[in-house]
Amino acid sequence: xxxxxxxxxxxxxxxxxxxxxxxxxxxxxxxxxxxxxxxxxxxxxxxxxxxxxxxxxxxxxxxxxxxxxxxxxxxxxxxxxxxxxxxxxxxxxxxxxxxxxxxxxxxxxxxxxxxxxxxxxxxxxxxxxxxxxxxxxxxxxxxxxxxxxxxxxxxxxxxxxxxxxx
Amino acid sequence: xxxxxxxxxxxxxxxxxxxxxxxxxxxxxxxxxxxxxxxxxxxxxxxxxxxxxxxxxxxxxxxxxxxxxxxxxxxxxxxxxxxxxxxxxxxxxxxxxxxxxxxxxxxxxxxxxxxxxxxxxxxxxxxxxxxxxxxxxxxxxxxxxxxxxxxxxxxxxxxxxxxxxxxxxxxxxxxxxxxxxxxxxxxxxxxxxxxxxxxxxxxxxxxxxxxxxxxxxxxxxxxxxxxxxxxxxxxxxxxxxxxxxxxxxxxxxxxxxxxxxxxxxxxxxxxxxxxxxxxxxxxxxxxxxxxxxxxxxxxxxxxxxxxxxxxxxxxxxxxxxxxxxxxxxxxxxxxxxxxxxxxxxxxxxxxxxxxxxxxxxxxxxxxxxxxxxxxxxxxxxxxxxxxxxxxxxxxxxxxxxxxxxxxxxxxxxxxxxxxxxxxxxxxxxxxxxxxxxxxxxxxxxxxxxxxxxxxxxxxxxxxxxxxxxxxxxxxxxxxxxxxxxxxxxxxxxxxxxxxxxxxxxxxxxxxxxxxxxx
Numbered sequence: 001x002x003x004x005x006x007x008x009x010x011x012x013x014x015x016x017x018x019x020x021x022x023x024x025x026x027x028x029x030x031x032x033x034x035x036x037x038x039x040x041x042x043x044x045x046x047x048x049x050x051x052x053x054x055x056x057x058x059x060x061x062x063x064x065x066x067x068x069x070x071x072x073x074x075x076x077x078x079x080x081x082x083x084x085x086x087x088x089x090x091x092x093x094x095x096x097x098x099x100x101x102x103x104x105x106x107x108x109x110x111x112x113x114x115x116x117x118x119x120x121x122x123x124x125x126x127x128x129x130x131x132x133x134x135x136x137x138x139x140x141x142x143x144x145x146x147x148x149x150x151x152x153x154x155x156x157x158x159x160x161x162x163x164x165x166x
Numbered sequence: 167x168x169x170x171x172x173x174x175x176x177x178x179x180x181x182x183x184x185x186x187x188x189x190x191x192x193x194x195x196x197x198x199x200x201x202x203x204x205x206x207x208x209x210x211x212x213x214x215x216x217x218x219x220x221x222x223x224x225x226x227x228x229x230x231x232x233x234x235x236x237x238x239x240x241x242x243x244x245x246x247x248x249x250x251x252x253x254x255x256x257x258x259x260x261x262x263x264x265x266x267x268x269x270x271x272x273x274x275x276x277x278x279x280x281x282x283x284x285x286x287x288x289x290x291x292x293x294x295x296x297x298x299x300x301x302x303x304x305x306x307x308x309x310x311x312x313x314x315x316x317x318x319x320x321x322x323x324x325x326x327x328x329x330x331x332x333x334x335x336x337x338x339x340x341x342x343x344x345x346x347x348x349x350x351x352x353x354x355x356x357x358x359x360x361x362x363x364x365x366x367x368x369x370x371x372x373x374x375x376x377x378x379x380x381x382x383x384x385x386x387x388x389x390x391x392x393x394x395x396x397x398x399x400x401x402x403x404x405x406x407x408x409x410x411x412x413x414x415x416x417x418x419x420x421x422x423x424x425x426x427x428x429x430x431x432x433x434x435x436x437x438x439x440x441x442x443x444x445x446x447x448x449x450x451x452x453x454x455x456x457x458x459x460x461x462x463x464x465x466x467x468x469x470x471x472x473x474x475x476x477x478x479x480x481x482x483x484x485x486x487x488x489x490x491x492x493x494x495x496x497x498x499x500x501x502x503x504x505x506x507x508x509x510x511x512x513x514x515x516x517x518x519x520x521x522x523x524x525x526x527x528x529x530x531x532x533x534x535x536x537x538x539x540x541x542x543x544x545x546x547x548x549x550x551x552x553x554x555x556x557x558x559x560x561x562x563x564x565x566x567x568x569x570x571x572x573x574x575x576x577x578x579x580x581x582x583x584x585x586x587x588x589x590x591x592x593x594x595x596x597x598x599x600x601x602x603x604x605x606x607x608x609x610x611x612x613x614x615x616x617x618x619x620x621x622x623x624x625x626x627x628x629x630x631x632x633x634x635x636x637x638x639x640x641x642x643x644x645x646x647x648x649x650x651x652x653x654x655x656x657x658x659x660x661x662x663x664x665x666x667x668x669x670x671x672x673x674x675x676x677x678x679x680x681x682x683x684x
Contacts, residue, residue: 033466035448036431040390067449074450074607075431077390089391093352093601094547094594095583098510099538131434131551131601133391134355135178136583137213137508137515146393150181 017053020046025060032061035071039078047082083126084119086164088157089143092129095136104140105129107154112161125161168201169247172220172227174277176209176362177394178355183234184217190238191219198242208363210277211517212264220259223249229256264533269495270519271503272480273356276363281398284405287366295485296411299374300419307378308334311481313489315501320346320437320474321549321578321654323500323567326481332461333379333469341381342470343372344446344460345478347388347395348430348437351550353581356505357475359517361388361395364479365402369425371478373416374485376423379471384423387442389430400427434551434605438653439472441607452607453653474579476505497523500566508534510546510583520565527561530584541586545670547594549578551601552658554665555591574665576658591670595640596624598662606655613656616647620663630678637667637674 024041028034038057039049046053049072058065072078090108092101105127109116112125119126135141138150144160152160173179173188188204195202210218210229218231219241228249230241237254244252256262270276279286287293299307312327333341345368349357360368372384388396403425406412414422428446430436436445440454443465464470480502484492493501500522506529508515513535520529530536530546537543545555554575556563563573570577602617620643627636644660651657667674 031448033446033448036445037429040429040431070450071448074452075433077430077432094551094597095353095510097594097597098583098585098589130391130432131605132350132352132354134349134358135181136353136355136510136581137512138178138181138216139510141181143391148177148181148394150178 015046017042017046017050018056021053021056022060025057030060030062032063035061035063035068036075039072039075043078048080049078050080082123083128084123086125086161087145088125088127088161089130089133090116090127090157091131091133091135091139091141093132093136095132096140099139101140104152104154104157108157108161111154111158124165168203170205170222171195171202171247172205172207172222173217174209175206175281175394176216176277176359177392178213178359179209179216179218180394182216182232186235187217187219187233187238190235191241194238194242200242200247202247205280207279208276208281209359209517210259210265211273211359211519212262212514213516214514215256218259219246221247221249223247227259229259229262230254231256264514264516264518267533268519269503269521271483271492271495272367272476273360273364273505273517273519274483275367276359279364281363281365282401282405284366284409287364291486292366292482293370293411295482296370296374296417298485299377300417300421304334304378304380307374307485310489311378311484314484314492315489315496315499316477316480316484316492317500317567318474319476319480319504319579321351321576323577326473326477329461329471329473330375330379332459333381333471336462336469338469340383340466340468341379342465342468343375343379343381343384344439344443344465344470344472345372345384345386345475346437346439346442346472347386347392347399347475348442349392349475349579350389350434350437351552351579351581353509353547353550353583354507354579355509356507356517356580358392358395360475360479361392362398365399366406367479367482368399368475369402369406369412371481372425373412373423374481375471375473375478377416377421379469381471382422382424384425385428385446385465386425387428387430387436387446389436390432396427396429403427433607434601435607435653435655438655440653442472443470450607452609453655455652476579495521497521497564497566498568500568504565504577504580506565507579507581508584509581511537511539511586512584513538522566523564525562525564526556526582529565529582530561534582534584537584537586539586539588541588543584544587544589545585545591547583547585547662548581549576550581551598552654552661553578553581554661555594555669556665557669574668576661591666591673592624592628592676595663595666595674596621596628598659598666599624602655602659610650610652610656612647612650613652613659616643616651616656617659619643620647620659624663627674627676630676633674633676640667
């Protein structure tokens with residue numbers, strides 16, 4: 001397992017999460033109703049929403065740390081540690097299943113050497129499940145680093161992954 | 167004058183290479199010294215033809231698709247800019263039977279206009295409804311919507327106008343309009359297509375709702391899985407603000423209305439209206455107990471109209487053409503049109519807007535053209551992951567709220583997911599419970615615990631352990647979830663499970679596996 005104290009592995013590549021969180025909160029006028037937007041932005045800025053950022057958010061928004069933790073842990077989008085450099089969100093909802101998504105997931109996970117929901121040890125790639133990307137007439141679908149792909153098979157999805165790596 | 171070439175910017179089209187096709191067309195035209203203008207429109211909804219490129223020729227739009235980058239040079243060789251014939255040519259877009267046989271009211275402009283061009287919007291009938299509403303008394307606007315018979319397109323089918331009337335009748339100073347764009351049901355993409363293809367139509371519907379109900383602020387809650395829709399909505403809102411159509415005085419009328427976009431964070435439950443309100447307030451998306459209903463105490467405790475994208479996007483045409491015009495479509499108590507979404511294992515998947523009452527068979531076989539795999543049809547799931555599976559002999563049911571409910575199914579948000587004969591219905595029943603386990607907000611026990619126990623019990627059935635007893639146990643659990651859950655998540659998870667057991671009992675009749683038999 002990677003050493004969590006190594007700078008490269010720290011969230012945001014060494015940026016202090018609390019400082020980053022305070023800046024994001026300030027951009028939203030420290031409005032507690034903007035908490036989801038704040039967490040999205042923080043994750044965009046430093047790659048995740050780590051525990052170390054939560055007290056600063058709670059303080060800035062004048063809510064309890066438990067409330068912030070409750071929100072972070074409730075939503076599938078927020079992660080306490082950064083994912084891989086390539087994030088693949090692959091749909092396993094019914095429409096994609098009807099077009100063989102489960103087999104595709106199995107194949108793509110095997111090919112990239114990780115299980116669904118995991119990040120590779122070298123932080124190259126994260127493959128996570130998602131339940132519907134709204135591309136149900138062009139199933140199976142997946143999102144690679146925020147870009148939607150449809151009519152997928154193993155070859156096309158791997159090409160999208162390789163394309164995102166370069 | 168430059169020739170207009172349309173290449174969709176809808177994310178379904180982008181998912182199969184529309185951006186690359188648009189770039190290649192522009193480059194090819196430049197190389198050949200041809201004067202073209204590439205317009206990035208929404209999708210026409212014939213998704214199996216995406217990327218669908220259209221050329222404006224003699225006042226008509228001609229369709230070519232599905233176009234890959236490798237086809238672009240040959241399209242130019244064939245003279246497609248002058249309507250030249252090509253293997254991918256489909257003739258006049260609006261004469262393609264799939265399109266010609268629809269009744270497009272809500273989707274009238276989707277795929278036709280440049281989504282962010284307000285002048286184009288207005289030239290195609292946009293803003294007509296808003297201007298009519300501004301000339302009316304708010305109460306008259308409410309009654310027009312009541313009269314149209316419009317019912318909530320999110321799935322519950324509650325009369326939209328009645329909701330508005332409730333909010334309008336309350337004395338509070340601050341009221342809200344919340345648009346539910348958390349379109350999480352598998353097999354649905356109509357909200358996304360509106361937001362990406364005609365965002366102004368949704369904004370117009372929300373402004374009209376604001377005027378009618380006396381609300382000055384609106385929120386659109388869009389799921390994070392829709393980044394393109396979020397970007398397009400935000401850009402469209404900026405355009406409306408710059409044009410003076412949003413802000414302190416909408417179109418100089420003195421009515422104030424402001425609009426904000428909020429992004430979800432991957433929680434299916436936030437499509438439930440009270441969870442969505444919690445989420446907009448920056449909280450965990452747990453459901454609220456009702457009463458009070460959101461119309462009375464909604465966002466930040468204030469009276470709130472919560473409507474689905476399709477409901478709000480249907481409002482402009484109701485105002486511009488009149489309640490009677492809209493009501494003329496449909497059957498029974500289901501008035502107007504429904505944008506159906508044909509998805510999954512289907513040959514011609516896409517969006518079909520038709521008056522209520524069309525049969526499922528017409529949708530799946532007529533429009534959809536049967537399965538994509540070419541194998542026999544086995545089932546379709548209607549209305550998302552909480553909707554029922556139907557069997558082949560149920561396909562003559564008309565698609566309207568009441569008729570489907572009588573048949574033990576539901577229309578939901580109008581999504582139809584087709585499966586061929588390779589589907590294992592016991593596996594789908596297991597998945598229904600698993601999905602509920604993953605997405606339950608956890609507030610009530612029947613849903614939180616029921617989902618887990620349900621999944622475990624179906625797994626026993628799959629392994630052939632005490633099959634009859636375990637099916638009885640699942641049925642009993644389904645009763646508890648239906649009667650005891652706080653919202654539709656736990657309350658309707660039994661729908662797919664029970665319909666699978668009832669219609670496809672042979673899939674549950676498992677022989678004990680070798681391990682179980684030991």
